[in-house]
Amino acid sequence: MILDFTHAEIWQSTVHEIANILSPHGAVGADGTRAYTPNDFSVHFFLQLAIIIIACRVVGWLGQKILHQPQVVGEMIAGVILGPSLFGLFLPEFQAAVFPKEMKNVLYTGAQFGVGLYMFMVGTSFRVDHFAKKGKSAMAVSFAGISAPFLLAVLITPWLLTVPGLFADGISQFNATLFMGACIALTAFPMLARIINERGLANSSLGTLSLTAGAFDDAVSWCVLAVVLATFGGGPGVAVLAIVGGVSFALFVIFFGRRLLAPLGRMVEEKGEMSYTVMAVVMILFFLSAFFMDAVGIHAIFGGFILGTAMPRGKFVEELKKKVEPFAVIVLLPMFFTYSGLNTRLDMVNSLEMLLIALVILAVSVLAKFGACYLAARLTGEDNRTALGIGALMNARGLMELIIINIGLQKGIIGLPLFAILVLMAIVTTVMASPVFEAVYGKKARESGELGAVPDNTRS
Amino acid sequence: MILDFTHAEIWQSTVHEIANILSPHGAVGADGTRAYTPNDFSVHFFLQLAIIIIACRVVGWLGQKILHQPQVVGEMIAGVILGPSLFGLFLPEFQAAVFPKEMKNVLYTGAQFGVGLYMFMVGTSFRVDHFAKKGKSAMAVSFAGISAPFLLAVLITPWLLTVPGLFADGISQFNATLFMGACIALTAFPMLARIINERGLANSSLGTLSLTAGAFDDAVSWCVLAVVLATFGGGPGVAVLAIVGGVSFALFVIFFGRRLLAPLGRMVEEKGEMSYTVMAVVMILFFLSAFFMDAVGIHAIFGGFILGTAMPRGKFVEELKKKVEPFAVIVLLPMFFTYSGLNTRLDMVNSLEMLLIALVILAVSVLAKFGACYLAARLTGEDNRTALGIGALMNARGLMELIIINIGLQKGIIGLPLFAILVLMAIVTTVMASPVFEAVYGKKARESGELGAVPDNTRS
Numbered sequence: 001m002i003l004d005f006t007h008a009e010i011w012q013s014t015v016h017e018i019a020n021i022l023s024p025h026g027a028v029g030a031d032g033t034r035a036y037t038p039n040d041f042s043v044h045f046f047l048q049l050a051i052i053i054i055a056c057r058v059v060g061w062l063g064q065k066i067l068h069q070p071q072v073v074g075e076m077i078a079g080v081i082l083g084p085s086l087f088g089l090f091l092p093e094f095q096a097a098v099f100p101k102e103m104k105n106v107l108y109t110g111a112q113f114g115v116g117l118y119m120f121m122v123g124t125s126f127r128v129d130h131f132a133k134k135g136k137s138a139m140a141v142s143f144a145g146i147s148a149p150f151l152l153a154v155l156i157t158p159w160l161l162t163v164p165g166l167f168a169d170g171i172s173q174f175n176a177t178l179f180m181g182a183c184i185a186l187t188a189f190p191m192l193a194r195i196i197n198e199r200g201l202a203n204s205s206l207g208t209l210s211l212t213a214g215a216f217d218d219a220v221s222w223c224v225l226a227v228v229l230a231t232f233g234g235g236p237g238v239a240v241l242a243i244v245g246g247v248s249f250a251l252f253v254i255f256f257g258r259r260l261l262a263p264l265g266r267m268v269e270e271k272g273e274m275s276y277t278v279m280a281v282v283m284i285l286f287f288l289s290a291f292f293m294d295a296v297g298i299h300a301i302f303g304g305f306i307l308g309t310a311m312p313r314g315k316f317v318e319e320l321k322k323k324v325e326p327f328a329v330i331v332l333l334p335m336f337f338t339y340s341g342l343n344t345r346l347d348m349v350n351s352l353e354m355l356l357i358a359l360v361i362l363a364v365s366v367l368a369k370f371g372a373c374y375l376a377a378r379l380t381g382e383d384n385r386t387a388l389g390i391g392a393l394m395n396a397r398g399l400m401e402l403i404i405i406n407i408g409l410q411k412g413i414i415g416l417p418l419f420a421i422l423v424l425m426a427i428v429t430t431v432m433a434s435p436v437f438e439a440v441y442g443k444k445a446r447e448s449g450e451l452g453a454v455p456d457n458t459r460s
Numbered sequence: 461m462i463l464d465f466t467h468a469e470i471w472q473s474t475v476h477e478i479a480n481i482l483s484p485h486g487a488v489g490a491d492g493t494r495a496y497t498p499n500d501f502s503v504h505f506f507l508q509l510a511i512i513i514i515a516c517r518v519v520g521w522l523g524q525k526i527l528h529q530p531q532v533v534g535e536m537i538a539g540v541i542l543g544p545s546l547f548g549l550f551l552p553e554f555q556a557a558v559f560p561k562e563m564k565n566v567l568y569t570g571a572q573f574g575v576g577l578y579m580f581m582v583g584t585s586f587r588v589d590h591f592a593k594k595g596k597s598a599m600a601v602s603f604a605g606i607s608a609p610f611l612l613a614v615l616i617t618p619w620l621l622t623v624p625g626l627f628a629d630g631i632s633q634f635n636a637t638l639f640m641g642a643c644i645a646l647t648a649f650p651m652l653a654r655i656i657n658e659r660g661l662a663n664s665s666l667g668t669l670s671l672t673a674g675a676f677d678d679a680v681s682w683c684v685l686a687v688v689l690a691t692f693g694g695g696p697g698v699a700v701l702a703i704v705g706g707v708s709f710a711l712f713v714i715f716f717g718r719r720l721l722a723p724l725g726r727m728v729e730e731k732g733e734m735s736y737t738v739m740a741v742v743m744i745l746f747f748l749s750a751f752f753m754d755a756v757g758i759h760a761i762f763g764g765f766i767l768g769t770a771m772p773r774g775k776f777v778e779e780l781k782k783k784v785e786p787f788a789v790i791v792l793l794p795m796f797f798t799y800s801g802l803n804t805r806l807d808m809v810n811s812l813e814m815l816l817i818a819l820v821i822l823a824v825s826v827l828a829k830f831g832a833c834y835l836a837a838r839l840t841g842e843d844n845r846t847a848l849g850i851g852a853l854m855n856a857r858g859l860m861e862l863i864i865i866n867i868g869l870q871k872g873i874i875g876l877p878l879f880a881i882l883v884l885m886a887i888v889t890t891v892m893a894s895p896v897f898e899a900v901y902g903k904k905a906r907e908s909g910e911l912g913a914v915p916d917n918t919r920s
Contacts, residue, residue, distance in 0.1 A: 038870060041565045042572040042760060046751035050744055057740045105501045109566050112502040280517045280790050284510055291506035300502060326783040330740050410498060 036102045044103045048338075049331065051098060055082055056334040068438075072191060072398055073430050075334060079341025080423065089347075099342060111339040112300055114332030115403050116290045119301040121325060122190050123308020124317045126215065137380040141209050141373050142216040145394055146185050148372030152364045153181035163357065166418040171232065178228050179413055182221040183405060183422055184365045188398030188430060189214040195393065195437075205382055206389045206441065213373065213394060222305075225404060226298050232413060238297055245296030249289070250306050257310025265312025274319035282311070282320060299407050333399075340402050340423070343409060348417040349424070358421045365425050366432075370395040389441030396433035401426035496562045504563045508798075509791065511558060515542055516794040528898075532651060532858055533890050535794060539801025540883065549807075559802060571799040572760055574792030575863050576750045579761040581785060582650050583768020584777045586675065597840040601669050601833050602676040605854055606645050608832035612824045613641035623817065626878040631692065638688050639873055642681040643865060643882055644825045648858030648890060649674040655853065655897075665842055666849045666901065673833065673854060682762070685864060689758050692873060698757055705756030709749070710766050717770025725772025734779035742771075742780060759867050793859075800862050800883070803869060808877040809884070818881045825885050826892075830855040849901030856893035861886035 059081065060074030067073075081087055088095040099107075157177040160166050167176050192214045201207035230242035264281060268274050289303030311317060349358050374391035378384065405422045408414040414422070519541065520534030527533075541547055548555040559567075617637040620626050627636050652674045661667035690702035724741060728734050749763030771777060809818050834851035838844065865882045868874040874882070 036565065038565060038568040039754070041569045043751065043754045045569045045573065046576075046747045046754060046760060050747035050751060053740055053744050053747065057737065057744070061737075105496065105498060106566055106569050108498040109501045109505045113505065116506075276786065276790055277517065277521075279786055280513055283790055284513050284517070287506045287510035287513065291503060291510060294499070294503045294506060300506060322782070323786040326736065326739055327787040330736055330743055 041103065041106060044098075044100065045106060047098060048103065048107065049335075052078075052082065052334045052338045053330065056337060067431075069431060069434055070191065070195075072188075073427070075337045076399070076402060076427055076430065078334075079337030079339075080344050080346070080427070081341065082338050083341035083344050085341075085344055085346040104339075104342070107335055107339050107342075110332060111336035112290075114328060114334075114336045115399075115406075116300045116304040117286070117324060117328040118304075118333055118336075118399070119403070120286055120304035120308040121321065121328065123305040124311045124313075124320065125190075125193070126305075126309050137205075137209055137377060137382060138212040140376040140380045141213040141390060141394075144372040144376035145187070145213050145217040145369060146220050148368040149185035149365075150177075150181035152368045153177050153184060156180070156360065156364055160357065160418070163353065165415045166357075167414055168233075168412050171413065175228050175232050175413070178224050179408060182224045182228070183401065183408075183425075184368050185217050185221045185224075186397050186400045186404055187214045187217055187369070187394050188396045188400050188433075189218045190400075191396060191398045191430075191433075192393050204386075206386045206393075209377060209382070209386075210390050210393045213390070217394075218400065221404070222302070225407065226302060228413065229298050229407070229411060232411065234297065242297040246293065246298045246302065249292055249296075249303070253289075253306050253310045257307070258312075261310055261312055265314070265316040268312070268316045268319055269314065272315070274316070274323060279320070279323055301403060301407075336406075337402070340406050343406070343416065344420050344423045345416050346420050346424070348420050354417060354421070358424055361421055362425050362428055365397075365429060366395060369429075385441055385444060389437055392433055392436040392440060395436075396430045397426045398430045401429075501563065501566060504558075504560065505566060507558060508563065508567065509795075512538075512542065512794045512798045513790065516797060527891075529891060529894055530651060530655075532648075533887070535797045536859070536862060536887055536890065538794075539797030539799075540804050540806070540887070541801065542798050543801035543804050545801075545804055545806040559798075564799075564802070567795055567799050567802075570792060571796035572750075574788060574794075574796045575859075575866075576760045576764040577746070577784060577788040578764075578793055578796075578859070579863070580746055580764035580768040581781065581788065583765040584771045584773075584780065585650075585653070586765075586769050597665075597837060597842060598669055598672040600836040600840045601673040601850060601854075604832040604836035605647070605673050605677040605829060606680050609645035609825075609828040610637075610641035612828045613637050613644055616640070616820065616824055620817065620878070623813070625875045626817075627874055628693070628872050631873065635688050635692050635873070638684050639868060642684045642688070643861065643868075643885075644828050645677050645681045645684075646857050646860045646864055647674045647677055647829070647854050648856045648860050648893075649678045650860075651856060651858045651890075651893075652853050664846075666846045666853075669837060669842070669846075670850050670853045673850070677854075678860065681864070682765075685867065686758050686762060688873065689867070689871060692871065694757065702757040706753065706758045706762065709752060709756075709763070713749075713766050713770045717767070718772075721770055721772055725774070725776040728772070728776045728779055729774065732775070734776070734783060739780070739783055761863060761867075796866075797862070800866050803866070803876065804880050804883045805876050806880050806884070808880050814877060814881070818884055821881055822885050822888055825857075825889060826855055829889075845901055845904060849897055852893055852896040852900060855896075856890045857886045858890045861889075 055078040056075040059078035060071040063069040063074030063077070064071060082095075082099070084095070154177055157173065157180050160180070161171075161173060161176055192210055196202055196207045196211060202211070226242075226246055230246065231239045234242075264278055267278055285307060286304060289307040290300035291303070293303030293306075294300040311320070349355060370391040373394040374387045377387035377390050382390070401422065405414065405419055405426070409416070409419045515538040516535040519538035520531040523529040523534030523537070524531060542555075542559070544555070614637055617633065617640050620640070621631075621633060621636055652670055656662055656667045656671060662671070686702075686706055690706065691699045694702075724738055727738055745767060746764060749767040750760035751763070753763035753766075754760040771780070809815060830851040833854040834847045837847035837850050842850070861882065865874065865879055865886070869876070869879045
């Protein structure tokens with residue numbers, strides 16, 4: 001079993017790893033070279049986590065102080081910095097020693113746990129009552145924010161499919177188009193909700209419209225992704241399992257979840273706090289849901305999100321947030337940003353053609369969200385300033401985009417070059433949001449006293 | 461990189477794993493059989509965590525309700541149940557499918573993270589002022605609780621060394637004796653402290669003496685373990701690195717830690733809560749300390765514990781507890797109990813000889829702690845009831861024992877048979893504590909109104 005008679009000499013083993021990682025396609029581990037002892041895993045894990053959290057905090061802090069960006073922007077960038085595009089480019093041996101490929105699966109597991117928990121928490125604060133206020137404008141903005149992306153995806157995907165390596169070989173044009181559409185249509189809904197709530201805009205035109213359209217567009221995008229995942233690659237048996245499994249789970253939670261979970265909510269209300277037993281039950285349900293949606297072939301995050309929507313509101317969610325969020329946000333999510341960053345190879349965007357593709361995708365993405373939502377708001381009677389504000393917020397994609405493209409990469413829907421391009425698109429559209437929103441809406445609103453101060457520490 | 465073009469069919473891959481795990485020494489993975497995709501890791505991880513937390517909670521609950529045992533006892537037993545001794549014995553294929561060996565390193569990493577954080581939290585509530593109250597009795601009990609175990613270890617270790625497989629080949633009698641002594645001398649100090657505080661015994665004779673002696677004996681035992689780890693196996697270079705590294709770290713934290721960390725404490729006091737930034741700094745320091753002590757060859761838990769002792773007290777530790785403990789206790793520690801349980805092969809205690817060894821070690825352990833501490837308390841003037849109560853509490857070894865023997869197993873100091881025997885010793889001495897304490901002290905004290913109700917949910 002786990003008997004480790006040789007003492008782990010970290011510095012010496014590090015040299016081995018450097019050699020291993022520099023030939024990433026070598027048969028390392030499969031050809032009888034020294035396997036990792038358990039101790040190697042924990043030594044690397046502790047070092048990685050220290051470096052990951054330092055990077056996320058430092059870059060996040062710089063982003064906040066210098067560029068007035070929310071923390072999440074800094075962490076997205078920190079992940080890319082830790083990967084082959086920067087840390088790996090300038091200090092290849094050190095980077096390889098810190099992030100040997102033997103550790104990738106541990107990092108991956110932590111990252112999936114992190115985004116799963118994150119989407120679970122997003123689910124717990126997902127409010128259906130965002131829909132249906134402000135009838136006509138809301139419908140128009142929602143519809144524009146979902147139809148323009150898919151329309152433009154229909155236009156550019158045939159071209160993208162002619163470039164080898166962007167999509168999986170043999171992917172159908174239908175699936176490729178749906179995936180691109182979902183990538184473009186996604187909004188950093190949680191970041192948007194937090195900005196709007198923190199600034200007291202929830203009852204303004206801008207707040208209502210953005211929240212409604214953001215929630216609606218994200219819900220549609222994730223459903224489309226689920227369809228792609230269910231139908232891509234595995235043949236009819238796999239698709240049936242995914243569709244039947246996913247739909248049954250969602251229907252079960254929607255119809256019975258609230259009622260079955262209500263007693264947990266009452267226990268917390270009565271006690272005034274969440275006992276360890278109740279929290280353990282919540283964690284068990286979370287792991288089961290994530291496992292189920294992962295096992296049927298959709299993705300763990302759907303399990304987390306759907307379960308989250310059925311959790312009792314009020315004190316229960318408040319207590320859950322206090323107990324789960326710090327750890328998820330400070331320790332686990334940075335693992336996701338790093339895992340994503342380790343797969344981000346900006347050097348793949350190195351030809352004129354790739355650069356052109358990157359610019360086109362960026363332009364199309366901005367046009368499809370900023371442009372379309374602005375136009376829809378204007379056409380249904382909103383003033384210019386509100387419409388611009390809505391467009392700016394709807395255009396930010398944040399962590400949501402990283403989640404969807406990591407799923408696409410992991411499931412083999414897209415290749416590394418398109419992944420890198422979409423990482424750039426995610427970062428640029430998210431970075432744009434704050435200054436554009438300030439310029440078109442925030443500054444004037446603050447002058448007229450309608451808007452509070454710029455909040456720190458928003459996170460998509 | 462991480463491109464996973466084949467969709468993970470969990471049930472099908474499960475069949476493969478069953479085959480793999482049933483031939484644990486086969487060259488699986490090294491001979492070209494299908495390697496795990498990242499998705500396999502997350503699917504298994506979510507399933508494992510669900511099962512692990514369910515097992516810990518259910519067995520813990522049964523232990524509390526039926527046997528009036530603290531939660532930790534149930535979780536120790538739950539780990540053994542999930543391992544080869546029960547789950548693996550009756551449902552070998554299912555057990556192998558849930559806990560394939562490919563996942564062991566992920567579980568190991570989570571387990572190390574869990575005990576590291578746990579020992580960090582123990583460090584934060586470690587109070588030096590426990591020492592030095594009640595002069596003579598305190599010294600006598602402390603001294604008895606550490607000298608009797610090492611004396612008895614000197615007596616039985618030569619015999620144990622004649623049995624092949626209990627200790628590593630070629631281990632010196634000196635190191636084997638020290639390790640055995642530390643195993644026998646350890647007390648479940650955190651559990652003891654919690655029982656005493658929760659029942660309002662902190663200022664009683666029993667409370668003062670147990671806390672002083674428990675803290676002192678544990679501190680000595682861990683120092684002895686550090687010496688063993690530093691000098692075992694690796695040759696002089698490794699020993700020097702371990703000793704110099706470990707001592708420098710400890711001295712640095714002891715002399716400068718409090719002062720350097722004080723500003724963090726003030727930030728929390730001023731704000732009235734712990735910001736994410738402060739918590740991130742704490743986590744970074746924790747990971748760096750754990751990494752450092754792991755890398756020099758001692759063990760991550762020492763890094764966590766020593767750092768913990770230097771953390772600012774008061775509001776700071778209170779807030780830290782709220783943010784870190786739920787997750788550590790509910791999600792991470794059960795991974796440790798399970799990892800430990802997966803290595804516990806009770807079938808190795810299958811001969812008359814092994815059974816005899818197990819009984820002798822158990823008897824010696826009870827004699828060395830219960831007996832010696834009782835006697836020391838009586839001889840320095842404590843009444844019979846108090847002395848018995850002290851003996852009962854000092855005899856519980858709880859999670860602390862599991863930590864030390866897992867380190868012994870991982871570093872190759874002891875083999876699987878002795879590991880299994882010491883797991884039994886840990887469980888039996890911990891299970892004994894509550895009923896014996898009740899019988900000799902608690903019942904009468906409660907009748908006379910000196911003692912509060914039995915608390916739920918104590919944890920070693």
